[in-house]
Amino acid sequence: MSDTYRHKGQRKLLAKLLAEKGINCPDVLLAIETVPRHLFIPDTALHKYAYEDNAFPIGSGQTISQPYTIAFQTQMLEIKKREKVLEIGTGSGYQTAVLLEVGAKVFSIERQKALFDRTKNFLPSIGYNAKLFYGDGYAGLPSFAPFDKIIVTAGAPYIPEDLLSQLKIGGIMMIPVGDDDDKIMKKVIKKGEKSFEVEELGIFRFVPLLKEKGND
DSSP, X not given: OOOOHHHHHHHHHHHHHHHHTTOOOHHHHHHHHHSOGGGGOSOGGGGGGTTSSOOEEEEXXXXXXXXXXXXXXXXXXXXXXXXXXXXXXXXXSHHHHHHHHTTOEEEEEESOHHHHHHHHHHHHHTTOOOEEEESOGGGOOGGXXXXXXXXXXXXXXXXXXHHHHTEEEEEEEEEEEOSSSEEEXXXXXXXXXXXXXXXXXXEEEOOBOOOOTTOO
């Protein structure tokens, strides 16, 4: 696994592109410049395309999201240093690494066992340490709640009640919601125990959020 000056140069260009697309948080842009995205893509033949603003397959029917989507969700979470962030859908671990770079304490759940096994070994090997769990993202992590922020990295047909209950009052959740490939990105702000402000932020494409077998 190598990270060359060429890769670093490509990341600078990617961050510049994302800034032109409206990403303006310095911490998020620096994270994009820092995290070696090519290392998170299992197919080495795709590494030369890693710093294009595209999604790529990572196995188990899942993808590594396009950098703009990663940066947009992260920016909209408004993360402060040392905040507890629950990530639903670890996947390749790229979003996890970006969250860590902006200063979050990350708790991440992955439903696909093969992805979980690969990522739990890979992330520490390149210096990223998060609390990773294999399980049902719809259920969240109640024993570690409440969370300052929650990010869902796969499309859900609805906003899970369990996740809403695990969000701190004043906390933010970013979640793509919809029944087809095109999801509506929603920003949910918890105003009280049972009151929420929901803002719709455009259409994004995501793979579906999976439940535990038997819970469909």
